[in-house]
Amino acid sequence: KNEVEQSPQNLTAQEGEFITINCSYSVGISALHWLQQHPGGGIVSLFMLSSGKKKHGRLIATINIQEKHSSLHITASHPRDSAVYICALDGGATNKLIFGTGTLLAVQP
Amino acid sequence: DADVTQTPRNRITKTGKRIMLECSQTKGHDRMYWYRQDPGLGLRLIYYSFDVKDINKGEISDGYSVSRQAQAKFSLSLESAIPNQTALYFCATSDSPTNEQFFGPGTRLTVL
Numbered sequence: 001k002n003e004v005e006q007s008p009q010n011l012t013a014q015e016g017e018f019i020t021i022n023c024s025y026s027v028g029i030s031a032l033h034w035l036q037q038h039p040g041g042g043i044v045s046l047f048m049l050s051s052g053k054k055k056h057g058r059l060i061a062t063i064n065i066q067e068k069h070s071s072l073h074i075t076a077s078h079p080r081d082s083a084v085y086i087c088a089l090d091g092g093a094t095n096k097l098i099f100g101t102g103t104l105l106a107v108q109p
Numbered sequence: 110d111a112d113v114t115q116t117p118r119n120r121i122t123k124t125g126k127r128i129m130l131e132c133s134q135t136k137g138h139d140r141m142y143w144y145r146q147d148p149g150l151g152l153r154l155i156y157y158s159f160d161v162k163d164i165n166k167g168e169i170s171d172g173y174s175v176s177r178q179a180q181a182k183f184s185l186s187l188e189s190a191i192p193n194q195t196a197l198y199f200c201a202t203s204d205s206p207t208n209e210q211f212f213g214p215g216t217r218l219t220v221l
Contacts, residue, residue: 004151041197043199045209045211048207090208095140096167
């Protein structure tokens with residue numbers, strides 16, 4: 001069983017829709033990262049969180065440590081949000097990340 | 110200017126050739142990483158370094174070697190390239206203690 005699972009693998013939405021991407025994991029972590037990879041390939045860090053909730057613009061990330069689950073929400077989605085969203089586990093001790101396989105999001109106008 | 114740069118951005122080579130991918134950073138971070146990305150798979154760690162004299166194997170280090178020439182430079186070498194090393198390669202740096210990762214633009218390597 002993979003240590004980190006993302007769902008869905010693919011998601012198509014209409015512009016303006018509220019989007020949720022999920023990340024479940026099976027190991028203890030010190031933090032969880034959400035990353036965005038654009039069609040051109042570049043990867044940027046969106047959030048790091050170890051508890052609760054963080055918000056940046058239209059993006060919201062939540063984590064439930066007890067349930068080993070995190071969600072990334074996008075409000076009022078826009079075609080420019082189309083990208084692969086990746087969650088990654090940070091075990092802390094070794095500072096190495098374990099990456100999920102990503103969720104491919106396409107937002108249609 | 111980009112904080113983490115990779116050269117080359119694209120490379121096509123033949124089986125058996127030696128290839129070096131270079132990474133430079135201006136962020137002043139001690140930690141640097143090399144990952145590969147294959148379709149349908151998550152990013153996988155090849156090697157990482159937490160200091161100039163520190164080199165550590167990741168989960169898929171076979172067939173690769175690295176050199177940390179300075180705090181700002183971390184090179185990845187394929188001593189004898191093979192077709193299943195065709196992939197997208199990313200260099201990254203991270204900050205302590207947050208471990209936020211900063212990625213280079215990637216190098217697309219094709220081994221024929």
